[in-house]
Amino acid sequence: MTSTTIRAPDDASLVYGSAPFAGVTEYGVCGNCGLALRGEYCSACGQRAVRGRLNVPAIAHQVASEVMNLDRGILFTAVELTRRPGEAIRDYVRGRRVRYTGPVKYFVLTVALTTFATTQLGVLDEVASGMFGHSGPGAAEVARRASEFMSQWMTLFMALGVPFTAALTHRLFRRSGFTYAEHLALNLYSYGHQSLGLALALLVGHWLRNVEGLLVTGWMFGSAGYFAWTCAGFFRVRPRSAVPRALLSAALGTLAYTIFAVLVLGIATEIGGG
DSSP states (O other), X not given: OOOOOOBOOTTOOOOTTSSOOTTOBTTBBOTTTOBBOSSSBOTTTXXXXXXXOOOHHHHHHHHHHHHSOSSXXXXXXXXXXXXXXXXXXXXXHTTOOTXXXXXXXHHHHHHHHHHHHHHHTTHHHHHHHHHHTTSSTTHHHHHHHHHHHHHHHHHHHHXXXXXXXXXXXHHHTGGGOOOHHHHHHHHHHXXXXXXXXXXXXXXXXXXXXXXXXXXXXHHHHHHHHHHHHHHHHHHTXXXXXXXXXXXXXXXXXXXXXXXXXXXXXXXXXXXXXX
């Protein structure tokens, strides 16, 4: 007995009850790929059955389910990365992924949030002023251009730093058996969550005033400890073995990333100044 694949018309807009269509079940057809649905979700592409046109309540429900859902999505991922980071990332790498926001998406969202916080709170202006504000005539203009450059490319710089650290953890934890891509997932999640912590620290510092430096310093030490804790859980090794290797990989990765960023920033400001 052969099975017949039933597809919707070319516009793929058919919804159950809107028009006669032989073989269509009560679930209608998939609006994404056009296959007849045999349940609430499409067996081919995984999209949920669409009922009617898009409206504001549907958008509000989607936002709530994606952002505020404690059982899956961004908020669930953030909670899990806070309370059991190593085990949560290990779950994702081992295939339990439906409840988690992917590492790339999570990293991009959290780093974008941090970039927004730093630019809106004027942190990058202070950093650029400290780097270039005392470099001679025209220092203020150089600092201004440096601040603008960092605000535009900070997210890219942070993203470029992840492969450095992933390569180091892949080398230092090579006996764990994880691939480089899986080390990338580990570092994307970890650095994304650290970025979220930085954004929160900057917001608190902006409200409390005069404690920004203390909070950022605390964040730096906290991030190092967080990464070591994450590695211990992810690789399932003793802390005395995981902590030195995690801290070494984080330090060397940060150093490589910083040197690269400063060189690119210096070249960019020189070109802009010319």
